[in-house]
Amino acid sequence: MGAKLRVLVVEDDPGTRTLLAAALTRLPGVELCAAAADGLEGLELLERLHPDAVLLDLIMPCLDGLGFLRALDRKRRPVVVVTSQASNQALIRHALSLGASYYLVKPLNFQTLPPLLEGLCLQPLVQRGVDLLEAMGARGRGVWAAARAAAVLARDETALLKQAYAPTIAAEQTNYAGVEKNIRAMVDKLHQAASPGYLALLGECPAARPNNLAFLQALARALRESN
Template sequence: MNQSSGSGLPIRVLVVDDSAFVRKVLREVLGASADIEVVGAARDGLEALEQIAALRPDVITLDLIMPNLDGFGVLANLPTEHRPRVVVVSTHEAQSILGLAALEAGAIDVVHKPTALATTDLYDLATELLAKVRAAGRGRPPAPLGPPAARQQGARAVRGARAPQLYGTRLVAIGTSTGGPQALARLLPALPQDLPVPLVIALHIPIGYTADLARRLNERSTLEVVEGSDRLLLRPGLVVLARAGQHLRIEHTSDGLHARLDAVSFAPFRPSVDILFHSAVEAVGAKVVGVLLTGMGDDGCAGARAIHEAGGKVLTESESSCVVYGMPRSAIEAGVSTVSCTLERMAEEIQRWL
């Protein structure tokens, strides 16, 4: 893991795609950056596995639909030692379902390529692709998820956790990016069915993914998980996932807390964790627990500062369990993190601060 080790060596990337034109464009886009070295290209999954064994790349860009052996076959057969991080670059009619399945199988992130492949539109992917390959190069491969547990089993409340009325929390707000779907799929099932507050989430993920992701998270958890809709009434035990491409704000009215969708406000990411956190403070003041999980960049840092200054609590995932230690680190370095803990302990910490 050259980049994550701090050696300063370029990120070594293998491009895997059955289209010669796509391979050419991706090699040009990635190879133009001094911090990235394209070490090879493969036309299908079988060739990819051969080159992974021979070249030991740090990152592979992976098409999902290929002859001989598809992208899922590659993910299932990656070596455990020197395992490369995978950024999926693919398009398909069922792209969100396939992309989520790839994330569950161990991919680190997803980039959509245009449906008309032999066009210069592929070059428009450059900024997103470079950012995600760099994040993958600095990160660690997420562990593949197992099958969802039975919903009726549930999660038990943490013994000795504070009663809700002692702190008076009314809302838990979570922000995450790279590695976020996998982190949420581990965190939400660890929370109890009788969670006494609503939980809202802003996740950086491609447009079209959040409805399917909410359904998959709902299957894994005893909590009810839904994609955000405008004016949705929040209630205890409900988890609302911000719709990709729209900001999620929290509004306090006479009949309770509501989700509001906003596709107008400017922010580097949509949905923005900062916008969600700021609106949570406006709605409930100190009665919010903000949580920053794995992710690249610093979205959420300004919002975490607002929570901290209002008297709320900010929980950050520790570096040891993050796929990419960017968003939590920004809050810790800003001095606004109340507690830093591993993902495995985060459900317990959330309950303790209720």
């Protein structure tokens, strides 16, 4: 995708912080926006920089990772991936219950970070897309396919359809034509029903059914406005 994910590192160990920063700058699709040495500094940088994702250590001075999670606004929090040497299951469950999106036990496999972070960052947008579509009366496999595609377009307006369809192709082990067909069938039914939600999304009821790209771009705009 064209829009890089902006990542904040919150890690007290200088060596690990340097290693993470160096690794992130080499990864495709990821941009290091800042690195903090403790939870308090992390919260300050979060408020100022609004990153897409946070890589969060748990054991830190001043404010530890659990305290950092407690301090986050539940409605406006970014994706938070805990990175810790601690593998205690009770601790992992506690971190997730406080709102962590994922928990990785160190040492990290840096090559897996871009797809992991991308998938996690898209999830809230995808769910909002599903909610919007179902409120219009949409049903079937095209709902999730359209929501995933619109989420990609909401994050990157320059993305091509093949990029927008990629998450569904991977998730459902299908192909471009299959995704295109499912979304087209869903939009056909929405256009015929012309529900108030559908009309509101498009601004008016077009004489002909919009093509998939036009419909997904309209849905993507709605997702950006609701973000």
